[in-house]
Amino acid sequence: MGILDFLRARPKHTASIARERLRIIVAQERAHRGAPDYLPLLRGELLGVIRKYVNVDPDAVQVNVERDGEHEVLELSVALPDGPIKAAGGA
């Protein structure tokens, strides 16, 4: 297959890809708006600790501050990988 064929064969309907990516990132950024500045750092460090034990994806750790009446609740969620949990092999 020549280079021209390759270029022609590329999917051209990228607008819908853009739309879906934006939907997700905008929703995520809106959810974090007004949240404390330390959340991204906290999330990064937590991810590092968890990965010592379990091989999770970089987006498996979510950290949010939820308002519950007068209180603020720091909400952590860690999505574990499918299948039997494997230790990260001491990496």
Next chain:
Amino acid sequence: MTEIIVVTSGKGGVGKTTTSASLATGLAKRGHRVAVIDFDVGLRNLDLIMGCERRVVYDFVNVIHNEATLKQALIRDKRLDNLHVLAASQTRDKDALTQEGVGRVLDELAADGFDFVICDSPAGIEKGAHLAMYFADRAVVVVNPEVSSVRDSDRILGLLASKTRRAERGDGPMRQHLLLTRYNPVRVEAGEMMSVQDVEEILGIPVLGVIPESGQVLAASNSGVPVIHDAGSIAGQAYGDAVARLDGDEVELRFIDAPKKGFFKRMFGT
């Protein structure tokens, strides 16, 4: 009452200055008294797009620092007596603007009886952009149908909701308008570019106008005549429609569909 409108975007090069010039000119053409202010201190450009670059003697920063009066610094438009430009400084940096100073200038314009003040924001989310939006009653968010522009615009929406005088006073949400520009209906139809509906849905604010990608915008900036004066151009007509909507009229969107054959294909054909 004076309405202060900020033209903002986050991302640079999306069409804020082009839009500020045409919105200000269009509102003045409808009979309103309008001042348009360049907040891009250090990178003055609005004067070029308005065609008054050789008549800048004093600028916005001079007024803020009491080195000139507002009257001395306001440049009256060549074509429209009720349109005035306040240029940005080229020699100072963005710290030359102060919140107190900007507020004072805006108060003086209000006392002088201006109907609209259009604030042309610099790119970014720092001091200049912050001061351009701080006192606004309404915001025109300029967006290109492209991922980074849309995302930056959403950040700007967040700032409009929290970092403005209205937000601090709890005066309720600012009226926000989406102005989609550099739109190419042929590419939208081909699935290569996000549509008006896509961007409207992601950002969740109503559409003020859709300005097509057009060579006439460059011709207008080359000659220092805001494109809205070019009644034969589709970009000029689209800005005319946007101004009418800004001023309260109901006008159908135009130039958002690819023509069946011919014109757009020849102009933008891929």
